[in-house]
Amino acid sequence: MIEITDLHKSYPVGNRKLHVLKGINFSAQEGELISIMGSSGSGKSTFLNILGILDEGDEGKYLLDNTPIKNLSEKVAANYRNQFLGFIFQSFNLINYKTALDNVALPLYYQGVNRKERLEKSLFYLEKVGLADWADHLPSELSGGQKQRVAIARALASDPKVLLADEPTGALDTKTSYEVMDLIQQINDEGKTILIVTHEPDIAKMTKRIVHLKDGLIIKDERIEPVKAMANV
Amino acid sequence: MNRLFNKDLWDEIIESISSNGFRTIITAFGVFWGIFILVLLLCASNGFQNGIKGQFEGTSSNSIFIWTQGISKAYNGKPKNRWYNFKLKDVQAIEQNVPGLKTISPRNRLGGWGSSTIISHEENNASLTVEADFPELITQWAMDIQKGRYLNQSDIDLKRKICIIGYGAVDDLFKKNEEVIGSYIKIQGVSFKVVGVYKDATMIGKRNFDLQKKIFVPFTTFSQVFNYGDRVGYFFITGEDGIPIKESKDKILEVLKKQHDIHPDDDRAIGTNGFYKAFEKFEMLFLALKSVSYFVGILILGSGVIGISNIMLIVIKERTKEIGVRRALGAKPSAIRKQILLESLFLTLTSGMAGIAFAAFIAFLANIMIDKIPKQDALLSNVSVDLPTVGIALLILVISGLFAGLIPAQTALKIKPIEALRTD
Ligand SMILES: Nc1ncnc2c1ncn2[C@@H]1O[C@H](COP(=O)(O)OP(=O)(O)O)[C@@H](O)[C@H]1O
Ligand SMILES: [Mg+2]
Secondary structure, rough: EEEEEEEEEEEEOOEEEEEEEEEEEEEEOOOEEEEEEOOOOHHHHHHHHOOOOOOOOOEEEEEEOOOOOOOOOOHHHHHHHHHHEEEOOOOOOOOOOOOOHHHHHHHHHHOOHHHHHHHHHHHHHHOOOOHHHHHHOOOOHHHHHHHHHHHHHHHOOOOOOOOEOOOOOOOOHHHHHHHHHHHHHHHHHHHOOEEEOOOOOOHHHOOOEEEEEOEEEEEEEEEOOOOHHHHHH | OHHHHHHHHHHHHHHHHHHHHHHHHHHHHHHHHHHHHHHHHHHHHHHHHHHHHHOOOOOOEEEEEEEEEEOOOOOOOOOOOOOOOOEEEHHHHHHOOOOOOEEEEEEEEEEOOOOOOOEEEEOOEEEEEEEEOOOOOHHHHOOOEEOOOOHHHHHHHHOOEEEEEEHHHHHHOOOOOOOOOOOEEEEEEEEEEEEEEEEEOOOHHHOOOHHHHEEEEEEHHHHHHHHOEEOEEEEEEOOOOOOHHHHHHHHHHHHHHHHHOOOOOOOOOOOEEOHHHOOOOOOOOHHHHHHHHHHHHHHHHHHHHHHHHOOOHHHHOOOOHHHHHHHOOOOHHHHHHHHHHHOOOHHHHHHHHHHHEEEEEEEEHHHHHHHOOOOHHHHOOOOOOOOHHHHHHHHHHHHHHHHHHHHHHHHHHEEEEEEHOOOO
């Protein structure tokens, strides 16, 4: 599903270069639930953004579903993001003047799905995250956990191949975090490939595989038996 | 095109505009005001034009005066520096050779150009101008017949000794409350019966009191009584509608030159004065007014457009994150550009149309007030915009709307999703 070889990325800082990713080799199969761990500033988000085609590496190869990701035009990149990827952010990033339902429907809108089908699908995914009754509410009327669940429904709406989540529980309290992780585990159980960036070990333990990042390199890549989030709620 | 009228797209646009409600209204006011001023100025200049044209009503502006002057070139064995007269048969010659003429009026003035004659009625005397004319003149020159009648064909045929006098001459010749119609006045000792009183209703007549003091007599009577034979003092010729007399002028002169053995290049032998010239000046004035209206209106509109552009820029800065999210969810750059251009277009068009509507309403009110003023005194009339003007205003709006959206759209396109989404 994902195939990364010798990925490098640096940022210009002043007139120096900050080498953030220093040769990453990584692959992920369909159906995996992977957490990317590391301390703050270790390059987790940079890595995830490259996976999400929001950014591009300086060197190295990236195959997404056997498609080489290299020098894409903005238009093609938008297409791939829309078809292959679903994003979940730490700060939810819902559009504040749109209802929960319309937020979920947005990726479908950019796919050109007609309104009726769009709303049907969106409602289906809202139901899936347990928020069908909140469809007409604005984000400001939802709790943090509810917002993140709407965001998850939105990420699922376009039925992407991979879900990418950058600190999805970073803004939530522990109990709510576990509820969100439970939802993520359920979605993974249905076969969706999911990558989560986190710096919280307890969250990482709820995934099937932990990739440790330090100083721009993968220092450890372990498969574990995931802790059931439900058990901790 | 089909996608432009996509309901979803417009839902998006209206949603995002109304999420910035108050500020949007404030900005849109700039465009509203600009187009309001533009349309109102155009209304006013239209009204002024209609008003001036109304003042000329009944006078055929498509007319020309033609008179004889001294011949300056020897031709056909005839010497220069001789004098000559137009003849009645010239009318036929012109008619046969020059198409596109509506009316050819041969005219005479007693004593010639600039002369006046002592006219008497009982013990009153006045020095007045006597004109010899045909009945058609009244179709070319606006005269209100206040009492009695104007010349008619039987006056011409029977060479009746009758006259129509200006209301300005009545005071000079008649006592107060004296019956004018049916009385007799004496022109060089010959008695003429007064059958009508006119008022010169042309713009010129209003400002020139001498024009209200003329004595009109039948052309044929005049020729016989004052021994003019078949001489014609000058012509007053009106072209058909849509055929400018200016273009027929040279052909008329050519005919007249041939009729009177004048050298074709003798430009001094015949004098002309186009009545249309006064109109050309007014046309220039109207054009200038319109240009000024457009200039001022577009300047104000321009500042409104810059306002919209600015506010869109600010809104986009504030919406950087939203745009980044949309991009991450798969919005193509073209979708973002389209949305911002259409938002700006929508803002400009709605506020602009409100401005047009409001201006039209004010013009409507102005018309009601103007209609209460007597027509002859009103310098403005029918203050309104025509459909083409509204069309032009809308076109200006569409262009300026797109223009206002251009820079913000470009700015939005430069937003990289990754930068927009950065949390720290
Ligand atoms: N656009 C950028 N320009 C310059 N430096 C950046 C940029 N993005 C990230 N960095 C730096 O790169 C390093 C890694 O950042 P990031 O991938 O966000 O780390 P993490 O998500 O693990 O905290 C940090 O030191 C950060 O300051
Ligand atoms: Mg990070």
